[in-house]
Amino acid sequence: MIKRLLNFNSSRYRLWQENAAFAATIPQGALVLDAGAGEAPYRSLFQHTRYESADFHKVNKPYAPSTYVCDLKSIPVEDNRFDVIVFNQVMEHLPEPVLVLNELYRVLKPGGKMIYTGPLFYEEHEQPYDFYRYTQFALRYLFTTTGFVIERIDWLEGYFGTVGYQLNGMARYLPYRPRAIGAGIAGYGLAPILLLLKIVFATLSIAFHALETRIKFTARGYPKNYVAIVRKPVPVEQPE
Numbered sequence: 001m002i003k004r005l006l007n008f009n010s011s012r013y014r015l016w017q018e019n020a021a022f023a024a025t026i027p028q029g030a031l032v033l034d035a036g037a038g039e040a041p042y043r044s045l046f047q048h049t050r051y052e053s054a055d056f057h058k059v060n061k062p063y064a065p066s067t068y069v070c071d072l073k074s075i076p077v078e079d080n081r082f083d084v085i086v087f088n089q090v091m092e093h094l095p096e097p098v099l100v101l102n103e104l105y106r107v108l109k110p111g112g113k114m115i116y117t118g119p120l121f122y123e124e125h126e127q128p129y130d131f132y133r134y135t136q137f138a139l140r141y142l143f144t145t146t147g148f149v150i151e152r153i154d155w156l157e158g159y160f161g162t163v164g165y166q167l168n169g170m171a172r173y174l175p176y177r178p179r180a181i182g183a184g185i186a187g188y189g190l191a192p193i194l195l196l197l198k199i200v201f202a203t204l205s206i207a208f209h210a211l212e213t214r215i216k217f218t219a220r221g222y223p224k225n226y227v228a229i230v231r232k233p234v235p236v237e238q239p240e
């Protein structure tokens, strides 16, 4: 139970919410590409669509079966194939994001939409395939220079979620064994204080994650992730 509470991450709640709201705007039978699908956690939200997925399957972790096992720089499909692209928590893992955005643009139909989510503030993960973190300005620059039109860029979670994440990290990673701190009087003196702090941080982390699911506070602080909805424009026909 305590382990489950400690593992609760309000970002996953917000990711589910955003993907569900996006999926609800997608018409029945639309062709969807989940780019960098991993375990395909949002697949069930797209049951009313024709769902395909692409991933390079190179990280040592479980994967759902992918329609295309490929690098996202080169997806083996024709131009303008997909009505919709789902692109969650992937761009930070790409050494050359512009090449992948160009490829996603190529395979998306004119008028087609893409949901992006990705971290501004998160520890290294899926090593060694972890390259960048993106500010809202970097996202704006990357999407517009690759041809996409931005419908919205927003904080994925509010600051309570960011604080919950930070507290959770402190509860997990701070040392509490005297030898890990350097032994001696300082080590033995600090160890009980750090142990107590870890318990306090863990409790506060659970409280802040729970708060995030009720209140999205965005007036101050910074998000852990951004969410964006972007579109491939329909070319304007020039009169003869």
Ligand SMILES: C[S@@+](CC[C@H](N)C(=O)[O-])C[C@H]1O[C@@H](n2cnc3c(N)ncnc32)[C@H](O)[C@@H]1O
Residues within 6 Å of the ligand: 035, 036, 037, 038, 039, 040, 041, 054, 055, 056, 057, 058, 059, 070, 071, 072, 073, 087, 088, 089, 090, 093, 094, 126, 129
């Ligand atoms: C953090 S996971 C996110 C998975 C899933 N989209 C989600 O939201 O849970 C990043 C995924 O991107 C995939 N990936 C990273 N670099 C890739 C690349 N160059 N081409 C294809 N897939 C890639 C990884 O295999 C991994 O499954």
